[in-house]
Amino acid sequence: MSQLNPEIDHLLRRAGFGASLADAGTFRNMSTAAAVDHLVDYEGRPDDVDSRIGRPDHAQVTSRDVFAPDIDIDDARQRWVFRMIHTRRPLQEKMALFWHNHFATAYSKLVTDSGSVQAAKMLAQKPGALRGPQGQIELFRQYALGNYRDLLWQVAQDPAMLVWLDGKSNTKAKPQENFGREVMELFTVGVGHYTESDVYAAARVFTGWNLRRSEGYRRDDINAYQEFVYNADEHDTDAKTFSFPVTTTGSRTIAERSGSAGMQDGVDLITALAVHPETARRLARKFWNFFVSEIHPPDPGFVESTAAVYLQNRTEIRPVVRHILTSSWFNNPSMRHARYSWPSEFVARAIKEVGWQGFSLDKVRAPLANMGMLLFEPPNVGGWPLGAGWFSTGTMLARSNFAATLAASQKNFMAVALEPEGQTPQALLAAMLDRVTPAPFDSAPRQALLSYLLAGGAWTGSAAQLNTRAAGLARLLVASSEYQLV
Amino acid sequence: MPISRRLFIRDGVATVTLGLAAPSFLSAIAQAQGLQSRRLVVVYLGGGNDALNTLIPYQDAAYYSRRPSIAVPAGQVLQVGADSAGRVLGLHPRLGGLRNAFNEGHLALVQRTGYPNSSRSHFEATDIWGTANPQSSTGSGWLGRYLDTLPRPVDALTAWNTSEETPRALLSAQTGVPAIPNATTYTYASPNRGSAALEERAAAQAMAANPAAGRPHLAFVNGTNRAAIGTLDRVAQATAYTPSVIYPNNGFALALRTVAGAIVHGIGSKVFWVQTGGFDTHAQQGAAAGAYGNLMGTLGDGLWAFYVDVRNQGLAHDTTVIVFSEFGRRISENGSAGTDHGAAGVMMVLGGAVRGGLYGTAASLAPGHPTLENNSGDVRYETDFRSVYARLLDQWLGVNSVPILNGDFRAGAPAIF
Numbered sequence: 001m002s003q004l005n006p007e008i009d010h011l012l013r014r015a016g017f018g019a020s021l022a023d024a025g026t027f028r029n030m031s032t033a034a035a036v037d038h039l040v041d042y043e044g045r046p047d048d049v050d051s052r053i054g055r056p057d058h059a060q061v062t063s064r065d066v067f068a069p070d071i072d073i074d075d076a077r078q079r080w081v082f083r084m085i086h087t088r089r090p091l092q093e094k095m096a097l098f099w100h101n102h103f104a105t106a107y108s109k110l111v112t113d114s115g116s117v118q119a120a121k122m123l124a125q126k127p128g129a130l131r132g133p134q135g136q137i138e139l140f141r142q143y144a145l146g147n148y149r150d151l152l153w154q155v156a157q158d159p160a161m162l163v164w165l166d167g168k169s170n171t172k173a174k175p176q177e178n179f180g181r182e183v184m185e186l187f188t189v190g191v192g193h194y195t196e197s198d199v200y201a202a203a204r205v206f207t208g209w210n211l212r213r214s215e216g217y218r219r220d221d222i223n224a225y226q227e228f229v230y231n232a233d234e235h236d237t238d239a240k241t242f243s244f245p246v247t248t249t250g251s252r253t254i255a256e257r258s259g260s261a262g263m264q265d266g267v268d269l270i271t272a273l274a275v276h277p278e279t280a281r282r283l284a285r286k287f288w289n290f291f292v293s294e295i296h297p298p299d300p301g302f303v304e305s306t307a308a309v310y311l312q313n314r315t316e317i318r319p320v321v322r323h324i325l326t327s328s329w330f331n332n333p334s335m336r337h338a339r340y341s342w343p344s345e346f347v348a349r350a351i352k353e354v355g356w357q358g359f360s361l362d363k364v365r366a367p368l369a370n371m372g373m374l375l376f377e378p379p380n381v382g383g384w385p386l387g388a389g390w391f392s393t394g395t396m397l398a399r400s401n402f403a404a405t406l407a408a409s410q411k412n413f414m415a416v417a418l419e420p421e422g423q424t425p426q427a428l429l430a431a432m433l434d435r436v437t438p439a440p441f442d443s444a445p446r447q448a449l450l451s452y453l454l455a456g457g458a459w460t461g462s463a464a465q466l467n468t469r470a471a472g473l474a475r476l477l478v479a480s481s482e483y484q485l486v
Numbered sequence: 487m488p489i490s491r492r493l494f495i496r497d498g499v500a501t502v503t504l505g506l507a508a509p510s511f512l513s514a515i516a517q518a519q520g521l522q523s524r525r526l527v528v529v530y531l532g533g534g535n536d537a538l539n540t541l542i543p544y545q546d547a548a549y550y551s552r553r554p555s556i557a558v559p560a561g562q563v564l565q566v567g568a569d570s571a572g573r574v575l576g577l578h579p580r581l582g583g584l585r586n587a588f589n590e591g592h593l594a595l596v597q598r599t600g601y602p603n604s605s606r607s608h609f610e611a612t613d614i615w616g617t618a619n620p621q622s623s624t625g626s627g628w629l630g631r632y633l634d635t636l637p638r639p640v641d642a643l644t645a646w647n648t649s650e651e652t653p654r655a656l657l658s659a660q661t662g663v664p665a666i667p668n669a670t671t672y673t674y675a676s677p678n679r680g681s682a683a684l685e686e687r688a689a690a691q692a693m694a695a696n697p698a699a700g701r702p703h704l705a706f707v708n709g710t711n712r713a714a715i716g717t718l719d720r721v722a723q724a725t726a727y728t729p730s731v732i733y734p735n736n737g738f739a740l741a742l743r744t745v746a747g748a749i750v751h752g753i754g755s756k757v758f759w760v761q762t763g764g765f766d767t768h769a770q771q772g773a774a775a776g777a778y779g780n781l782m783g784t785l786g787d788g789l790w791a792f793y794v795d796v797r798n799q800g801l802a803h804d805t806t807v808i809v810f811s812e813f814g815r816r817i818s819e820n821g822s823a824g825t826d827h828g829a830a831g832v833m834m835v836l837g838g839a840v841r842g843g844l845y846g847t848a849a850s851l852a853p854g855h856p857t858l859e860n861n862s863g864d865v866r867y868e869t870d871f872r873s874v875y876a877r878l879l880d881q882w883l884g885v886n887s888v889p890i891l892n893g894d895f896r897a898g899a900p901a902i903f
């Protein structure tokens with residue numbers, strides 16, 4: 001339907017957020033293989049997207065005061081959606097979204113703990129923007145296609161995670177089980193591959209992995225911060241025994257270690273979990289759902305081959321994703337439109353396809369919340385309910401009403417742009433489907449769309465008619481069930 | 487309040503209730519629509535509620551020694567008397583409204599609810615409470631199976647979910663449940679006005695009517711779209727509701743306000759789902775005040791407003807609320823002045839027809855006591871949660887609980903009705 005070949009269209013929806021008219025120009029003459037390399041080897045593309053915030057030919061941002069995405073979570077949300085729309089590295093942004101759901105950390109708990117300024121910094125501060133460590137989402141961008149073991153290592157020391165799963169108060173006298181449990185249940189091997197006593201042992205591994213405050217810390221001070229500290233005195237030095245091999249020699253016991261050497265416990269456990277075959281399979285299944293299909297169960301051949309690529313490449317993610325995007329599973333035409341779009345994917349793609357002229361991303365926040373996906377606010381540590389779980393009457397109306405808001409904002413621009421094609425309803429629909437890419441329509445809904453164009457009276461193609469009907473058509477397409485499948 | 491007060495309450499229920507129920511505002515609408523049908527409001531406390539700080543064994547020395555910084559002082563609890571084992575108990579001080587309901591004889595507190603080998607995973611445990619099957623956390627939910635027993639065709643608003651996502655408990659083989667997280671935005675917007683907007687809505691309806699043969703996932707989204715468009719107008723009626731009390735201004739209370747609107751306007755829903763989160767109190771949970779106190783305030787104030795509102799409308803006797811969470815929490819506080827995932831919890835059942843009181847027996851928290859498990863780290867369950875479900879199904883909703891729960895759990899069920 002679109003101006004691109006179907007393989008590249010599919011690739012851009014999955015490994016990115018769809019294609020704007022400008023993107024179509026970039027990819028039009030590219031082979032599918034070249035497009036995969038373009039997306040996967042994104043370091044070749046400039047990371048200049050934030051510097052384009054405020055340009056009049058881009059989507060707009062709105063702030064009550066100065067736009068301050070490093071310290072204000074609503075501004076950080078706008079910046080992230082801006083990046084999804086305008087980045088030259090869409091796969092990096094898509095993977096940041098994947099990791100955000102995988103290591104789901106919610107702003108609301110951070111606010112309760114540290115106040116709004118520190119909470120926003122911990123989640124969204126760009127490196128070097130202010131004093132203190134980069135925000136969690138920047139970690140996910142940095143490791144988007146990086147090494148998973150290294151990412152786990154960083155996450156275990158990430159200030160937002162240390163608040164979110166209470167590692168900051170994990171001490172030898174009172175081990176805190178929250179991170180120790182979730183690092184196995186949700187971040188690596190999954191339920192059924194660890195025991196309750198593993199949870200206690202894992203909690204003890206991370207004793208002393210706490211936070212320290214900057215000098216003269218005040219929570220409202222934008223240059224104050226909290227950073228990871230290893231408190232050797234608070235580390236439980238006794239041996240820790242697991243139900244699975246946890247050292248390089250294959251032992252299930254991490255031997256007693258001095259406090260000063262105690263961080264090595266974390267190296268041992270994180271490495272053991274990262275290279276665990278169940279972690280490899282679990283990530284492979286999550287990648288199947290994220291990249292390939294949610295309406296077909298993970299193919300065992302896919303899971304095993306993807307897990308093997310992960311383990312052979314020592315937990316590097318880039319070769320895994322390249323393997324997926326070039327696989328026969330991914331490129332099977334029956335996998336097109338075989339996922340349910342996440343609300344943030346839906347919103348970014350709709351804006352890319354319908355248009356963003358004068359559209360402020362501040363208008364995205366409340367609709368995203370109503371669709372069930374306020375960024376930086378996953379419902380719990382398990383992340384969002386994916387797949388069919390996104391769809392209920394309330395969330396579907398939120399998608400539908402966002403389509404109305406967006407279409408209303410682009411009404412005049414669409415009317416002008418579509419004037420040449422506006423001579424017949426059929427031509428107008430075809431032109432709109434060059435931009436907007438729902439799954440194919442059966443004949444009945446296609447007929448309903450054409451009837452809508454004619455419902456106001458005979459088609460004349462007048463400016464007034466185009467102004468009304470092009471916007472209504474865009475809204476019907478973006479709100480259609482077909483469009484929700486990606 | 488002296489402990490003997492509870493005996494008075496049990497005996498004096500009728501008097502107290504009549505006294506408070508005097509001003510009845512049974513609305514003309516409610517009367518006109520003859521709202522005799524019973525309804526169930528299910529309240530889920532997300533994250534694992536710390537039952538020991540909800541219903542507090544305030545004379546158990548181990549409660550204080552094992553919770554040095556988060557125990558609620560005995561002088562502050564809202565006493566509710568002693569259970570059948572003679573253990574005295576009190577509600578959290580922020581549950582003043584619920585204590586009123588208890589004193590009126592319309593709040594049942596079912597202690598130590600759970601099941602053997604309690605899951606400590608939020609997700610698995612929540613799903614188990616949903617499926618009502620400790621052996622399986624997948625498949626349909628107990629309320630979904632109840633809905634499937636209703637005569638077909640069922641109305642699109644037979645059940646009403648106020649959260650965004652359909653909970654496992656409401657998953658059904660045959661009955662779709664609309665999610666109405668925000669009734670005020672449950673509307674159909676258009677970039678156009680007047681007839682063009684109406685034509686657009688009609689086109690959306692026609693598109694969603696496509697059965698999408700051979701495309702089951704598209705058919706699923708079309709079904710959601712159809713249900714959304716088909717329920718718009720009646721949900722708007724419920725939103726236009728003017729309650730008889732002022733509800734607190736938070737998401738939980740406002741969801742309950744919408745539920746009350748749907749009840750009073752006679753929408754006909756039999757099951758409502760409401761949830762509130764934040765109960766995963768691993769750190770700094772506080773005692774009488776603080777984070778946990780705020781959670782209790784949100785819960786208690788919201789439920790009390792709702793209860794008084796439906797009572798004022800003359801509908802309390804047709805409305806039952808149950809409150810549950812996926813597990814209780816550890817007995818001993820952790821190093822972060824919070825509590826980790828535990829086992830048995832407390833269920834609450836509130837309503838004009840409910841036989842209030844304390845059900846089951848409290849654990850004794852001294853290490854080694856047989857009411858504990860997991861090396862005395864957790865409270866062991868006493869009442870199978872499915873027996874509470876069974877009582878609700880058999881005695882309240884009037885269906886046979888055995889096929890719905892895939893077993894007979896009526897024996898030993900607390901006599902809450």
